[in-house]
Amino acid sequence: MSTLYPQNNATRMTLDLGGVWDFRFQGDSAWQPVAVPASYNDQSPDPRFRNAAGVVEYRRRITVPAGWKGLRVFLRFDGVAHSARILLNGMEIASHRGGFLPFEVDLDAHLQPGETGELLVEADNRISHRTLPIGVEGGNAFFGSDNPGIPSVEAGKQKQREQGINLPAFDFFNYTGIQRPVRLCAVPKAHIRDITLVPALSGEVRYAVETSGGSPADVRIQVMDAESRIVAIASGAEGTLHIAQPHLWEPWPGTPYLYTARVFFGDDVYDQPFGIREVRVEGTRFLINGKPFRFHGPCKHEDSAFHGRGMDPCLNVTDIGLYHWLHANCFRTSHYPYAEEMYQLCDREGIVIVDETPAVGMWADEDYGWGLGEYHRQVLQDMIARDRNHPCVVMWSLGNEPDTDTYPDRAYDYWRPLYDLAHQADPQNRPVTLVGCQNRYDRDRIIRSMDVVLINRYYGWYNLSGDLETAKFAFRQELDWWETQGKPVILSEYGADTIAGLHGAVAEMFTEEFQVAFYEAMSECLDERDFVIGEMPWNFADFATCQGPMRAGGNRKGLFTRDRRPKMAAHWFRKRWAEMD
Ligand code: GCB
Numbered sequence: 001m002s003t004l005y006p007q008n009n010a011t012r013m014t015l016d017l018g019g020v021w022d023f024r025f026q027g028d029s030a031w032q033p034v035a036v037p038a039s040y041n042d043q044s045p046d047p048r049f050r051n052a053a054g055v056v057e058y059r060r061r062i063t064v065p066a067g068w069k070g071l072r073v074f075l076r077f078d079g080v081a082h083s084a085r086i087l088l089n090g091m092e093i094a095s096h097r098g099g100f101l102p103f104e105v106d107l108d109a110h111l112q113p114g115e116t117g118e119l120l121v122e123a124d125n126r127i128s129h130r131t132l133p134i135g136v137e138g139g140n141a142f143f144g145s146d147n148p149g150i151p152s153v154e155a156g157k158q159k160q161r162e163q164g165i166n167l168p169a170f171d172f173f174n175y176t177g178i179q180r181p182v183r184l185c186a187v188p189k190a191h192i193r194d195i196t197l198v199p200a201l202s203g204e205v206r207y208a209v210e211t212s213g214g215s216p217a218d219v220r221i222q223v224m225d226a227e228s229r230i231v232a233i234a235s236g237a238e239g240t241l242h243i244a245q246p247h248l249w250e251p252w253p254g255t256p257y258l259y260t261a262r263v264f265f266g267d268d269v270y271d272q273p274f275g276i277r278e279v280r281v282e283g284t285r286f287l288i289n290g291k292p293f294r295f296h297g298p299c300k301h302e303d304s305a306f307h308g309r310g311m312d313p314c315l316n317v318t319d320i321g322l323y324h325w326l327h328a329n330c331f332r333t334s335h336y337p338y339a340e341e342m343y344q345l346c347d348r349e350g351i352v353i354v355d356e357t358p359a360v361g362m363w364a365d366e367d368y369g370w371g372l373g374e375y376h377r378q379v380l381q382d383m384i385a386r387d388r389n390h391p392c393v394v395m396w397s398l399g400n401e402p403d404t405d406t407y408p409d410r411a412y413d414y415w416r417p418l419y420d421l422a423h424q425a426d427p428q429n430r431p432v433t434l435v436g437c438q439n440r441y442d443r444d445r446i447i448r449s450m451d452v453v454l455i456n457r458y459y460g461w462y463n464l465s466g467d468l469e470t471a472k473f474a475f476r477q478e479l480d481w482w483e484t485q486g487k488p489v490i491l492s493e494y495g496a497d498t499i500a501g502l503h504g505a506v507a508e509m510f511t512e513e514f515q516v517a518f519y520e521a522m523s524e525c526l527d528e529r530d531f532v533i534g535e536m537p538w539n540f541a542d543f544a545t546c547q548g549p550m551r552a553g554g555n556r557k558g559l560f561t562r563d564r565r566p567k568m569a570a571h572w573f574r575k576r577w578a579e580m581d
Contacts, residue, residue, distance in 0.1 A: 002104065002193045003385045004270060005340050006076050006185050011269050013068070014076075015184040022059040025052060026122065031059065036182065037078075039175035039308025053166035058121040058178055064107065066114035071186040073113070075105040078180030078311070078339060080123050082131055087120040097375070098132065099176065100336040100358050101382045107184075125176035126166050130372065132379055133335065134169040134361030137161045169361030170335060171555060172301055173544035175308035180339050188267040190214035195263055197389050198427045199276040201289060203246035206427075208238045211265050220264040226257060248289050249275025249350075249391040251329050253581050256350030256391070273347060275391030281431050281451050284488045284531040288352075288394065295352065295490055295534025296577050297328030298559055302338055303543040305562060311339040318564060319540070320349050326559070326570065327577035332435075332454075332492060332536060335360035335400045337383045346392035353392045354433070354454075354492075357383055359399030363437070373414065377421055384425045395430055396422045401437035401456060404444045412445045419450065435492050438462070441478065448485050455482075456493035456538070460518055466509045468521040475525045483531060490534035494522050495557035497550075500542075500567050510556075512568040519569055523576065537573065 006014045023034035025048060034040050040056065041049050064073050077084065081099025085092055094105040111117045127135025137160070147153045168174045190213030198206040209219045216237035223232040223241055232241040247257035261272045280287045287293065300319070302309040316339075323331070329352055333342075336358035346353055357379050362372075380398065387393050398418045404411040415434055422432040435454045436447035447453060457478070460471030482489050498515040507513040519537065526532045542558035545551045554562070559570040566574075 003102075004192070004194065004272075005344075006183050007270060009269055009271065011188055011267055013065075013071075013186045015065075017060065017062065017075075017182040017184060019060075021178075024057050026055040026057055034058065034177070035310075036178045037180050038177070038306070038310030038312075039081075039179050040177040041173070041175055042306055042308050053126050053164055055122050055124045056177065058123065060119055061116055062111070062119045062184060063116040064111050064113045064184070068113045068186045070189065071113075072189050072191060073107045073111070073184070073186050075107060075119075076102060076183045076185050077105070077121075077178070078102045078182070080121065080178050080180075081125065081176040081309070082127060083124045085122040085124075087122070089117045090120075098358070098379055098382075099179070100338075101379065101386060102180075102340070104185075121178060121182075123177050125174060127168060127174060128166070130375075132358040132360075132372070132376065135166050135174075136169050137164070137166060168546055169363070171545050171551075172303065172335070173308070173546060173554070175303075175310075175544070179302075179309050180311045190266045191268040192219075192263050192265045192270045194385075195261065195270065195272045195389065196427050197261060197272065197274045199246075199274060199278075201246070201248065201276065201278050203243035203276065205232070205241040205243065205261075205274070205276070206239075207234070207241060207261065208427075209263055209265070211237065214266045218265060222262045222264075224260045224262060226259070231259070243276070246276045249277040249347075251288060251293065251352050252324065252350030253327075253329075254350060256348060258347060258391075272389060273344075274389055275347060277391050279394045279428070279430055281488060284486065284533070286394075286431070286452060286488055286533050293352070293394075293533070294580060295330045295354075295536060296580055297323060297326070297330040297351070298537045298540035298573075299332045299334040299493060300338075300540045301334065301543045302336075302342075303541070303562070308544070311341060313341055316342050316345050320345055320351060322540075322560065322564060323351055324349070326574050327581055328573075329577075330354070330534070330536070331540065332356055332397060334493075334539075337387065340386070343387060343390045343392055347390055351392060352394050353390070354395045354397050355383060355387055355393045356397035356435070357399055360401065362399060362402035373417075376418065380418055380422060381425050384422065388426055388428060393430065395452060396426065396432045397454065398422065398432065398434040400435045402434070403439070404434075404436065404446050405440040408443050408445045412449070415446045416449070442481065448487065450487075452533070453482065453485070453487045453489045454492035455489065457491060458494060460521060461494075461496050461509075466514075468517055472521050472525055475522065476528075479525060479529055479532070483529065487531070488533045489529075489531055490536060491522070491526060491532065492534075492536045493538035494518075494535075495538035497556040498558075498567055498569065499552070499556055500561045500565065515567060515569040516572045519572060537569075 022031035086094040096103040194210035196208040332354040431451035433450045459475045464471045496518040504511040507517040541560040542562040544554045
């Protein structure tokens with residue numbers, strides 16, 4: 001398939017199929033309304049919307065415009081979680097595994113211009129040891145110690161398993177459905193399939209264009225600057241463009257200057273935005289355009305009221321506005337690739353992204369013999385293919401918090417080929433990382449072998465709870481160890497659950513004062529170390545999770561509430577990060 005984001009222009013057309021679709025749980029007879037794109041889970045008070053595991057059906061009619069004769073017509077799904085089967089007039093025409101990356105479905109053989117058909121999308125929300133992210137059956141999935149060994153509790157867990165209860169091995173609500181846009185698209189029969197751009201600071205841009213039909217030699221390419229002036233031209237499917245006195249793409253508060261590569265091929269044309277910037281790791285520094293870059297910005301989730309994980313441009317703009325307000329310059333797409341519109345916005349706004357695969361939950365007392373490897377490779381390649389032209393993406397994350405210390409050698413053998421694959425698959429050869437959880441860092445082998453070490457730590461919260469003086473002592477001890485490794489380190493998660501509006505003259509856990517004190521304590525340790533090149537508090541905003549004894553209405557570690565009101569800690573970071581600009 002083509003990895004190009006759908007575009008409307010003189011030769012390409014898209015019809016947005018967003019709106020209210022018919023919806024039902026498979027096996028039900030009645031249909032009810034559900035909005036697309038959005039997670040379905042919060043759109044009804046029926047508990048099945050939140051809890052049922054299995055297949056749901058979405059239905060609507062589609063018509064291919066009569067004027068689209070002679071074009072290639074296809075459907076483009078930006079993301080259906082976690083897997084999808086696509087049927088047209090009752091016949092399966094495609095299927096796709098994985099909920100966070102796009103896929104296309106060719107309609108040419110099924111529906112002619114002027115014809116109408118019934119489109120049915122089956123979406124399966126089940127998660128298991130065969131999916132990314134990972135799910136488990138029965139028990140208390142994320143919150144570890146749920147009274148193991150007690151006969152009656154074990155019997156209860158067995159009963160849950162028999163009922164096919166399906167729980168996340170990760171700490172965010174298992175939002176699902178058609179969560180991202182669906183479009184009916186038309187492009188010329190002979191068309192541009194793919195564009196790869198590899199810019200250098202000199203203004204040389206290597207390019208490669210993949211085409212379908214026609215003769216690849218007919219490709220022409222024009223680069224336009226931000227004022228639409230043509231600044232470089234070339235022809236042929238591969239080559240080098242030369243931009244004189246290039247403007248660089250710089251992270252915020254610099255200027256994230258964007259060029260557009262306009263590619264012509266036969267009747268087809270496609271505008272691919274790009275930025276000129278270089279990313280490199282040198283010793284313990286992370287260089288963007290040759291200058292040391294310090295990451296500071298909270299990790300995110302795609303999460304909001306009503307929409308769940310649904311793509312919402314208003315929410316994206318609001319969130320990035322708050323990143324500017326915070327003087328934040330980055331986030332990690334914890335714990336899955338986000339909707340493409342967010343990367344487009346970050347290209348434009350200069351917010352740097354660490355792009356993460358949905359490999360989360362790979363710790364549930366298992367080893368690495370799950371047979372996931374091939375699928376994991378596919379997801380990693382697809383993510384890189386989708387996102388490789390975005391200047392905002394500066395690093396790939398292979399996954400979040402796998403168990404890497406129980407069997408350090410097996411973990412190394414599982415993850416190292418993925419690390420190599422990421423380097424091979426990315427024409428820009430960005431640095432690669434794997435995010436480590438708080439474990440036996442002295443036993444683990446793989447995390448320390450990454451280009452940049454990203455570690456999640458909860459000193460003072462999950463361990464040494466509430467005792468920030470001792471938390472600092474312990475964290476410093478660990479940092480002493482990392483200092484010997486000679487790698488750049490980012491604290492990629494640290495945080496404290498905080499109930500907005502809960503205060504205390506003494507800073508105790510869950511109060512806003514404690515959250516500030518926690519970040520003061522951790523920052524004190526970070527600021528002492530040169531090899532620490534970034535801090536990413538957990539999390540930007542409160543977010544929904546599955547139920548559990550440690551989650552009161554979700555995860556409350558946000559600097560903002562779920563409706564994006566700042567807690568005291570947001571104001572604290574705003575001051576701290578303003579000084580880093
Ligand atoms: C983590 C996970 C993240 C959780 C967070 C927490 O280490 O990576 O998904 O939400 O801890 O708050 O427990």
